[in-house]
Amino acid sequence: MRTYFYAPSEPGRPPAPRPGLVLYSEIFQQTPPVRRLAFNFASAGYLVAVPEVYHAHEPAGCVLGYDDPGKNRGNALKQIIPMSDFDADARAAVDALKAHPGCTGSVGAVGICLGGHLAFRAALLPDVKAAACFYPTDIHSGTLGKGGSDSLARAKDVRGELLMVFGRQDPHVPREGRRLIYDTLTDAGVWFTWHEFNAAHAFLRDEGERYDPSAARSALGLATDLFRRAL
Template identity: 60%
Template sequence: MTIREPETVDLPTARGAMRTLVFRPTGEGRHPGLVLWSEIFQITAPIRRTAAFLAGHGFIVAVPEVYHEFLPAGIVLAYDQAGADKGNELKYAKELASYDDDARAAVDFLKTHASANGRVGTLGICLGGHLAFRTAFLPDVAATVCFYATDIHQGSLGRGKSDNSLARIPDIRGELMLIWGRQDPHVPGEGRAKIYAALAAANPRFTWHEFNGAHAFLRDEGHRYDPALAHLTLGMAVDLFRRQLGG
């Protein structure tokens, strides 16, 4: 379906306004909501295109700026070494509680959106994959897709590089899908095995998918992009969201 021009909203949080772009279908029907969490580079052109893709499949997609308390609204970090260095610096400067507060604000916004059906899911990429994983701890999140989520196996998200994401797996109530690239050095085989073991022990409803792909295979810029794999895995995500969220 066709989509509207992205709308800009500033969601209130305990640490200031969180600039959020909202992509949604045209027409007057009611649609499920998705929180799309970006990589460390914030709302880049590939993230915008991913949001548009999801909105075109019938979802209201909210894309927050993950570093809103550190950077002026509208800042996008470049896909270069300086951008990566800044993004990683802020990833570990931000408090874990702030990430969780942002998730609550984004989910609440989607639940009460005038065009929403009240059902909410989340999808995240890289850093965003970990943020989607933590968003799944909220009881009103019915479906979650994590693309090559970083830091979970190390427990290193946020200030102090200490998170409780693995310990909180029992909080997940919705269905979880995890997608990995086997050639991803950021989440090596032993790291994936650690996450899988924790999930298997807690036994939430989840599926696990490993493909021959590099880190950032979903990003449609750069040499690591795998369009066939992106097509396949985004289709898997849409299928999950349609099944669990309606629309």
């Protein structure tokens, strides 16, 4: 599983171990906006690992386009990968970060779209202390992966703190779906914060018509605050 690592650079100072973050991409893998998002978190003081979520089906380095063929391929792949494979990849990424000489051993997760759901799944691991899930898809419907997912049923297994961020104009996670997620997390006793913006799906992606710079700044600030507090 090809995984890209990003670390802070402070000229004139010796390298110091940092808390680690697994950053999960959209269905398109590591596009330029995802890479810039990794830079953003690395500049905030974290060792960031970006795994290729479709490594078993695409060659290393594959980036799908923000076009209809890319969307179709990405959406098809997310349906045929068993959830057990996604979970095993999360375990491998977290273990790689914890073993990295540039990491303190304290690990969190963050993701967007498909990656928001995968960050939620990573939070089921007891050593993930915090996860920021930006407009995570398929949690409310249980439709991620071959055979579906049990993410909401396993909400009680989350031990760290969650940040859940959504756009109200996101058709992929409608109001009823958001309500189901909120109520399930509350009933499971999960420690979480919840934020909704008047924004579309993918409002964090810093290119394209759905990008909302103001909402993105606020949302990334919330994530940075979470990781500073929890990691």
